[in-house]
Amino acid sequence: MSTLHPRLDAAAADFIRREHRLLIDGRWVAASSGRLFEVEDPGTGRIIARVAEGVARDIDLAVDAARRAFDGGDWPKLKPADRSRLLLRLADLIERHGDELAQLEVMDNGKPLAVARRGILGTADMVRYMAGWATKFNGEAVPLSMPGEWHAYTVREAVGVVGQIIPWNFPLSMAIWKLAPALAAGCTIVLKPAEQTPLNALRLGELILEAGFPAGVVNIVTGFGAEAGAALAAHPKVDKVAFTGSTQTGKRIVQAALGNLKKVTLELGGKSPVFIFPDADLEAAVPGAANAIFFNSGQVCSAGSRLYVHARVYERVVADLAAYGDRLRLGHGMEEGVDLGPLISRVQMERVRGYIEKGCSDGATLVSQRRLDGGDGFFVAPTVLADTRAEMSVVREEIFGPVLCAMPFDDDDLERLAGLANDSDYGLFAGIWTRDFGMAHKLAKRIRAGSVSVNAHMVNDPALPFGGFKQSGWGRERGREALDIYSELKSVAINLG
Incomplete structure (x- = not known):
């Protein structure tokens, strides 16, 4: 040993x-x-x-x-x-x-x-x-x-x-x-x-x-x-x-x-949607959405891996998320100042890298994935994929890694937005970032997921039940x-x- x-x-x-x-x-x-x-x-x-x-x-x-x-x-x-x-x-x-x-x-x-x-x-x-x-x-x-x-x-x-x-x-x-x-x-x-x-x-x-x-x-x-x-x-x-x-x-x-x-x-499993509306406090929403997918190197069943951003703020949010991911320090968990550790195994690392390559070959734009130096451990850098589409495997399948799929929306039709959220085999979690709490309540009601957080990601309190709809359990x-x-x-x- x-x-x-x-x-x-x-x-x-x-x-x-x-x-x-x-x-x-x-x-x-x-x-x-x-x-x-x-x-x-x-x-x-x-x-x-x-x-x-x-x-x-x-x-x-x-x-x-x-x-x-x-x-x-x-x-x-x-x-x-x-x-x-x-x-x-x-x-x-x-x-x-x-x-x-x-x-x-x-x-x-x-x-x-x-x-x-x-x-x-x-x-x-x-x-x-x-x-x-x-x-x-x-x-x-x-x-x-x-x-x-x-x-x-x-x-x-x-x-x-x-x-x-x-x-x-x-x-x-x-x-x-x-x-x-x-x-x-x-x-x-x-x-x-x-x-x-x-x-x-x-x-x-x-x-x-x-x-x-x-x-x-x-x-x-x-x-x-x-x-x-x-x-x-x-x-x-x-x-x-x-x-x-x-x-x-x-x-x-x-x-x-x-x-x-x-x-x-x-x-x-989960393939959780996160919505960022144009009225959201972006100073809170961007780090919130980043932590939703990058925390624990994305190895979280409720990870916010599908990001829907209003077209009015889409370019800014995607750029800010990529910059946020680039600032995170990867390293061994025992080292000081480390933000993200490795994936659990070589098999998982190769699986996640394979999804990133498949997403790019299917037409996604790799906005952020900094090159990692060689070395020990099973590391994958925070990755932001833009121009993703609903039919792509990176959007439909649980990756279980720090890979975010970003997509714009251009209206506030709650039925259509709920349709985007619910277009998944999973129903574990959803996140909503907005100052319009009436709209947030209405959208939360329409999303088929076991947990919905507004202006937060996954409230982990012992008193709050946790579980999923559909194939999330x-x-x-x-x-x-x-x-x-x-x-x-x-x-x-x-x-x-």
């Missing part, structure tokens, strides 16, 4: 160098295959760790542990307040080890350290928010109109054993988005992190044990999607699977879940609604005679 980045603190470096096993039934165990797989630092392309390669047999063991913990043992006996206290303890541990977790995120994913630190704070906030719901997760009394006297009510019960498969773009945040509400609801879990970014999930497992969660409540199996992920999605003893990732993989998850008709929630994460997807609703009717 290569030398680690010299700016790493001792705690993060020591963790990376450890032997990395699977967390099953409260113990760290070797994979049944005996195999390890390699973890790259995307900022250098070098191998930094080797992690246990879990396979179907390990998923069996983890599911059995989760099943025992849900059906018996200490977990079902815990009061809601006890679950809340465990989650609050976990939030404190995440915050206490925030610097270490942020550095592990950089080495795993490549994002700049400052961005990773903000994400860790948001992760702790999410855990605390969900801890509050553990004691407020109730049904209601239901008045019946049948003859006689009745006492009828509903109750919310944990759905059971949950398989959670998380992506590589926000490894710790996505784990917590799924773990925290499931634990608050009383579920037990088998978590399968992305093979590209397993380190923070494993460190989180240590913190979960330190917080005092009973054995088997949270199990973590690292490995590849084709074996470990597929086995988890299809497992007959899993009651629900929650997945975040590509739409193509999400469709395979649905097929795998048919065996026992397990419940499924999916947070999938099923269900909602965050907010009170996140607990609904980890529960079953039971109706009880008692004849009082």
Whole structure:
């Protein structure tokens, strides 16, 4: 393995160098295959760790542990307040080890350290928010109109054993988005992190044990999607699977879940539209639209990758966006002053570069993509493509890189503009930049997307539900609604005679 980045603190470096096993039934165990797989630092392309390669047999063991913990043992006996206290303890541990977790995120994913630190704070906030719901997760009394006297009510019960498969773009945040509400609801879990970014999930497992969660409540199996992920999605003893990732993989998850008709929630891809109107505050709209696509090097499901700008300000906005992208500093996430890190892998880098080349060959104008010097890491510079058209692959397909497709519009016909926004297989997010709030409300109502932000991009608050329409997925994460997807609703009717 290569030398680690010299700016790493001792705690993060020591963790990376450890032997990395699977967390099953409260113990760290070797994979049944005996195999390890390699973890790259995307900022250098070098191998930094080797992690246990879990396979179907390990998923069996983890599911059995989760099943025992849900059906018996200490977990079902815990009061809601006890679950809340465990989650609050976990939030404190995440915050206490925030610097270490942020550095592990950089080495795993490549994002700049400052961005990773903000994400860790948001992760702790999410855990605390969900801890509050553990004691407020109730049904209601239901008045019946049948003859006689009745006492009828509903109750919310944990759905059971949950398989959670998380992506590589926000490894710790996505784990917590799924773990925290499931634990608050009383579920037990088998978590399968992305093979590209397993380190923070494993460190989180240590913190979960330190917080005092009973054995088997949270199990973590690292490995590849084709074996470990597929086995988890299809497992007959899993009651629900929650997945975040590509739409193509999400469709395979649905097929795998048919065996026992397990419940499924999916947070999938996006090709999100952003509108800039001529009355918008361009001093805010330009950096807002830039961050919407360049943040995390464009590796964001809600990235604002389709930009529609009114013709009166189109040339100015496109030029300003290109200049903004050119000013961003690319580099290893551990270096000071870095704005953008690398893409996750060489495969992803080549994929994104291929889209840029295809867009240009289809007639798009490359307004901005500065030439990068040779060197290590999987970098793609911020890229602005003008003169794009609706039928181009760069406009229709999710690229998952820092590539913006800009298009002008020349009227304020809301039906036509909504048609532009909705001309996509996806419906995850949309952004609107304008001072005309009446028009913003009307356009937001017409756009088929799970989230719409006005004069902002993606408001990430734990209380605000997040999810998509169409092929962007099923269900909602965050907010009170996140607990609904980890529960079953039971109706009880008692004849009082």
